[in-house]
Amino acid sequence: MRTLDGRYQLEQRIGVGGMSEVWRAYDQVLDRPVAVKLISPGRDEQDSPVDRIRAEARSAARLEHPNVASVHDFGTSSTWPGRPVPYIVMELAEGETLAVHLRAGPLDWRIAVRVCAEVAAALAAAHAEGIVHRDVKPANVMLTPAGVKVLDFGIAIAAGTLDPMPTGMVLGTPAYLAPEQLDEAPATPAADMYALGVLLYYSLTARLPYRAATASELLSVRRRQPPEPLPDIAGLPAEVAELCHSCLADDPEQRPSSLVAALLLAEAVDARVYVPMTIPTARRQVPTSPWTERAAAEATEAVALVDGPSVPSGR
Structure with a gap:
């Protein structure tokens, strides 16, 4: 199991898309299960989605509604050599x-x-x-x-x-x-x-x-x-x-x-x-x-x- 930023322990991949994958994870700081969405890195530096994904995470984090899976955190991981991989930490919706x-x-x-x-x-x-x-x-x-x-x-x-x-x-x-x-x-x-x-x-x-x-x-x-x-x-x-x-x-x-x-x-x-x-x-x-x-x-x-x-x- 990998751990992102020494905090989010990835446990099981629960979804895969064309540009991302979603993992069931465990927040070791707040002691709770979460969902972590890893966004695939671009082909070169011009394709890096870090700034765009950060802006989108900020927008989504403003939403507080019982029918919206809330956004908890944003970060980057060095999983890919020399390339920052953005990720979004979200509420884990069971169902x-x-x-x-x-x-x-x-x-x-x-x-x-x-x-x-x-x-x-x-x-x-x-x-x-x-x-x-x-x-x-x-x-x-x-x-x-x-x-x-x-x-x-x-x-x-x-x-x-x-x-x-x-x-x-x-x-x-x-x-x-x-x-x-x-x-x-x-x-x-x-x-x-x-x-x-x-x-x-x-x-x-x-x-x-x-x-x-x-x-x-x-x-x-x-x-x-x-x-x-x-x-x-x-x-x-x-x-x-x-x-x-x-x-x-x-x-x-x-x-x-x-x-x-x-x-x-x-x-x-x-x-x-x-x-x-x-x-x-x-x-x-x-x-x-x-x-x-x-x-x-x-x-x-x-x-x-x-x-x-x-x-x-x-x-």
Whole structure:
């Protein structure tokens, strides 16, 4: 077992991605289990991600929300000869990812909506801080005994910021990228809402709203045709189907905000979510949904009546 900075003892690798790997580790100073994400070094000094990852870790560390896996620390390791390897120390969320659960097929609609309500609440907290996740997908949603934890703000970015990646490269998972992301537009909260729409669709049907066999075919199909509508699902409220459809709109202005999505989905299953006090975009919504107007009014009333960092909503 390796130890980083004489403090974090790496015990078991629990995840591998294209640019990083995640380890279950033990914090010897604070006597607790943690997750450590090691970011692969670049090919040369110009590719070193240390400064970028440090900035992203600082942004993610500002988030304090029950549905966000918190960031504890940032550091670098000399594991690679002569090259600093950045790592992020995070809360260890115990459970299974939504991706694992969906291998057995679609979730019961009540569970799917509850999960996505909590994901939307986590995004609302991030968006209130001006942070866009950019990689919302089932593998980054952990289902724990205490509820949902949204993982991996490792490629999060400030809203409105141009992607620092080289021209022609876009971070994220192709199936969950908003149309404007494919055109390399600046990241905005609306891009996360597109991904939430895909996540909700997938949770309800165990398939994507596009039919394609490969990633390249998927990108081609997405540019040529709109997403497929949700199939009929017994008992699913029409407002939830409408919200899913609105999230998948090509026009970012037509997508609901994360705050409104969290409130609408939570009310559909009589659940409670925690949303930020600020509601910067709550009223800029699709005007055809009565649920949208009610959720915005409910959020406004909560802000007016409750004094605190967050407010529980739902029945």
